[in-house]
Amino acid sequence: AQSVTQLDSQVPVFEEAPVELRCNYSSSVSVYLFWYVQYPNQGLQLLLKYLSGSTLVKGINGFEAEFNKSQTSFHLRKPSVHISDTAEYFCAVSVSTGRRALTFGSGTRLQVQP
């Protein structure tokens, strides 16, 4: 079965600074990878996804992520964060064969400070 590890439970950062949220996965078959964002008291919305092709994926709100198969990682980056980026971010994986239900990491809370 697949699994996801988000290495940081909380990441504090100052406004306009760059940020990287780390995600590693484990799977014996090919994967699809996702990042979701959850703003306070809301549901989850898709930031970006990797299905195939280019390993650098661009998403909404200026975020991007890079799929690294050799390191089994899918880290999320933004060059300059805004106060409105304060939220919880979840990395998730599904597999290309069999059951497609997403497996989620435990989440990273991004706290952007003025």
Added chain:
Amino acid sequence: NAGVTQTPKFQVLKTGQSMTLQCAQDMNHNSMYWYRQDPGMGLRLIYYSASEGTTDKGEVPNGYNVSRLNKREFSLRLESAAPSQTSVYFCASSTDRTGELFFGEGSRLTVL
């Protein structure tokens, strides 16, 4: 476009009471899911339904039952609520090819 709609948004139960969370999607997706979200644990799959008439257990199914009423609707039932079921519950539906999920806004359940 409503997407995925869950009801109720908030509920307080006493231990031993029963209740049903309702979920409907209007995106013509075959697959539907129920997850629970607890602090520090991410989202954990309770049950899912790959198509109308089929349901399967996820990671944490104990204490729950589900019904896939038709292609649009997927309900989650707690027969005898326990304090350990205090959580935020999310319903989701997905495209079959990649598993990308579309979420409802969540239902916050407190069991006293």
